[in-house]
Amino acid sequence: xxxxxxxxxxxSVPEGAIVSLNCTYSNSAFQYFMWYRQYSRKGPELLMYTYxxxxxxxxxxxxxxxxxxxxxxxxxxxxxxxDSATYxxxxxDILTGGGNKLTxxxxxxxxxxx
Amino acid sequence: xxxxxQTPRYLIKTRGQQVTLSCSPISGHRSVSxxxxxxxxxxxxxxxxFSETQRNKxxxxxxxxxxxxSNSRSEMNVSTLELGxxxxxxxASSHTSGGRTDTQYFGPGTRLTVL
Numbered sequence: 001x002x003x004x005x006x007x008x009x010x011x012s013v014p015e016g017a018i019v020s021l022n023c024t025y026s027n028s029a030f031q032y033f034m035w036y037r038q039y040s041r042k043g044p045e046l047l048m049y050t051y052x053x054x055x056x057x058x059x060x061x062x063x064x065x066x067x068x069x070x071x072x073x074x075x076x077x078x079x080x081x082x083d084s085a086t087y088x089x090x091x092x093d094i095l096t097g098g099g100n101k102l103t104x105x106x107x108x109x110x111x112x113x114x
Numbered sequence: 115x116x117x118x119x120q121t122p123r124y125l126i127k128t129r130g131q132q133v134t135l136s137c138s139p140i141s142g143h144r145s146v147s148x149x150x151x152x153x154x155x156x157x158x159x160x161x162x163x164f165s166e167t168q169r170n171k172x173x174x175x176x177x178x179x180x181x182x183x184s185n186s187r188s189e190m191n192v193s194t195l196e197l198g199x200x201x202x203x204x205x206a207s208s209h210t211s212g213g214r215t216d217t218q219y220f221g222p223g224t225r226l227t228v229l
Contacts, residue, residue, distance in 0.1 A: 036220075043118070043204055043220035044157070088157065100145055100208055100216060101170040106156035 003027050006089055006105030015114055019076040023089035023105045026070065030091040030103075033065050035074045038086045038107065047087075048074065079112045086110070116141065118207050118221035126227045132193040135224045139186050139207030145169075146188040147218060148180060151202040160203075163188055192226075200228045 006023045013019055021035075032051055036044035048063040050056045056063045062075040072091075076083055089105040119138045127133050139146050147170075148160040159172040163182035180190040186207075192199055202223040208216035 041222075043206075043222045046217055046219070049217055090157075100147055100162050100164075100218065101159050101172070102147075102149075102157075102218065103159070104149075104157035 003103050004105045010109040012111045017079050019079050021074040021087050021108050023072050029093035032092045033072050034090040036088040081112050084111045120205050120221040120224050124225045127195050128229050131195050134191045137188045137205030143207035143209050145208045147206045148190050149204045195228045197228050
């Protein structure tokens with residue numbers, strides 16, 4: 001079983017919909033949680049970064065972390081065709097000699113249709 | 115500010131050969147991490163270098179190695195290539211790491227195909 005599980009999709013939604021993307025994890029030492037967006041043939045781009053539990057909002061994006069359930073979510077409001085991409089969750093801890101080792105989910109492919 | 119650059123962008127090699135990939139981090143960033151991305155396994159951490167020292171290492175065989183230079187540029191090397199090494203190799207840089215996870219900025223990747 002992988003440390004981070006993410007539904008690969010694909011997820012298809014109409015323009016303007018609210019999108020919910022989720023990841024579950026098993027390592028209770030994870031403290032830093034990130035969401036990346038990756039367009040085809042590009043490197044991942046950081047969307048949201050949160051530490052420990054709680055919510056964080058940035059424009060149309062909201063990230064939620066529930067450490068008690070080992071569950072994180074990304075919500076996209078008023079989705080646009082330009083949001084069509086693969087969304088990757090990533091997480092890390094600082095207990096393994098340094099904090100820059102990220103463990104990723106396999107990514108959810110999102111398509112927002114006109 | 116220029117982003118993370120990786121060269122070459124595409125590479126085709128045959129089994130048994132070796133390959134060297136290069137990464138130039140964002141100016142001022144001292145940490146460089148490498149990841150392998152494949153359709154089946156997703157993004158997997160290879161190693162991280164900070165101030166020319168390997169600080170973290172993932173679960174990859176010794177055929178995968180890296181180094182970092184005094185200007186923070188990094189190279190990774192894969193020896194005795196196998197078909198399964200075909201992947202997108204991504205480099206990420208971050209400013210520093212003082213006991214927390216920093217924001218990592220990814221380059222566009224090098225697409226390696228092993229025939």
